[in-house]
Each structure stands twice: as structure tokens, then as C-alpha cells.
Amino acid sequence: MIRAALPGSTFPSGNLWKILSLTLLLCTTFTVPALAEEKEKMWRTLTVNGRGMEAIPTTIAQVSLGVEVQGKTAQEVQQEAARRSSAVVAFLKSQNVDKLQTTGIRLNPVYSYTNNVQRLTGYAANNTVSFRIPVEQTGTLLDSAVKAGATQIDGISFVANDEAIARAQNEALAEATQNARQQANAVFAALSLSPKEVVSIQVNNASSPPPPVLYRAEAAKLAQQADASTPVVGGEQQVEASVTLQISY
Secondary structure (H helix, E strand, O other), X not given: OOOOXXXXXXXXXXXXXXXXXXXXXXXXXXXXXXXXXXHHHHXXXXXXXXXXXXXXXXXXXXXXEEEEEEEOOHHHHHHHHHHHHHHHHHHHHHOOOEEEEEEEEEEEEEEEEEOOEEEEEEEEEEEEEEEEEEHHHHHHHHHHHHHHXXXXXXXXXXXXXXXXXXXXXXHHHHHHHHHHHHHHHHHHXXXXXXXXXXXXXXXXXXXXXXXXXXXXXXXXXXXXXXXXXXXXXXXXXXXXXXXXXXXXX
16 A cells, blocks of 8 residues: 655545545546436437428519521621610610629521531521519510510519518528427327427528529510510519427427
């Protein structure tokens, strides 16, 4: 047995070891249950995923239209496309459309094929722009844009305004949270368990799926009806959200 005492210590060596042993025992006594409780809290949990969805009316039309010109020479085609495009842009500016911007300028050769022989027959120029307009004004504006020189409508999609989308996202998140709690309560009731607390929350970004687009082939038919007003109906936009809850029991 070790008889030496620590420098400056007034305790006999045997008593010192007893004190150290008692201290270690007390630390173990209080630490082990705490770790066990924390481990039990981590393992005895239920994870549920709730979903929410809100439908809001679309009020804005995102339109893409352009001018396409074909001719014998590249210079001739490009100049004519520029002239017509300028007229279309001037008209759109006069209508105070929102977020007007050029989205494409193309000049391509046109070939014909006879007996597997490629022959240059001319050039095709295409200038496109995009803009936003209130849905109720879209039909009349498209008809007037065609008269101003537009020859194709590349696509139309419909969205709600930013404020309406933000409100719908908050509502969808609240609905998703409530849905998750309802699922958890149903499971706990079926198993005769009692929920304690929410130990983890994961909020997935509320989002809206890409709006449906009316593509060129169908839109071009509408644009050709110059003698009648083109009907345009916006419909609804879906905003979705999901929330994941981890609940201890």
C-alpha cells in the first residue's frame, strides 16, 4: 500500500484514496443516469412529415413572342427583322408592360436537300422578347402585337403576384405543421403512448411548381385570329410546403 501523502496534504494516504474513490463514485452516480436519460430521449421519438397546399388565382401572364423573317440574303433578313422587332417593342412599351427584355436574336442559314445534296436557299432571322402583363389584358394585347409585326408567340405562362405567393407560402407551412401534428397524434393514440415534446423541426422551403406553358404551336393559332379577340384564362397556381417534426414520447 502506498503510504506517501501528496505535498502539502494533511490527509493520511489511506483517507485520501477513500475520498478520491467516493468522489469518483458520486460523479458516476450522477452522470450515468443523465446519459441514459439523454439517450432514451434521442431514441424514443416519432418522426412525421406533414404537407400543405394552397391554390391561388393567377393574375399575371408571362409572354414570350417574336418576329421571324426569311429572305435571300443575311443582310436583307436581319434588317427586316430589326425593323419589325423595333415596331413590336415600341408597341409593347406604349402598353406599359412589365419586365420587357430581349430573350433571343438569331440568324441562321436555310438549306434545301435534293438527291442528298445540300443547297443554301436563304436565311432566317428570329428576334424574341418577353414581358409580363395582367391576365385580363393579355388577349387584346396579343392581337395588337400581331398587327404591330409579331409573327410568333413562343409561350404563355400564368403566375400569381409576389405578395399573394408569399401569403400562400405561409399558409401552406401552417397547414403542413398542423398536418404533421395530426398524424403524430393519431399514431400515439393508436399505440396508447403520450407525446412529450417536439425535439426537432425541419421546414422545407415552400415552393410553387413551374406554371404551365402554352407553347408555340397552339399559341400561333390563337395569334392568327386577328379578327377576333384571343381568349386567355389564367387559372390557379399551386403553392406547396412540407414540415418534418420529431416528437419524443
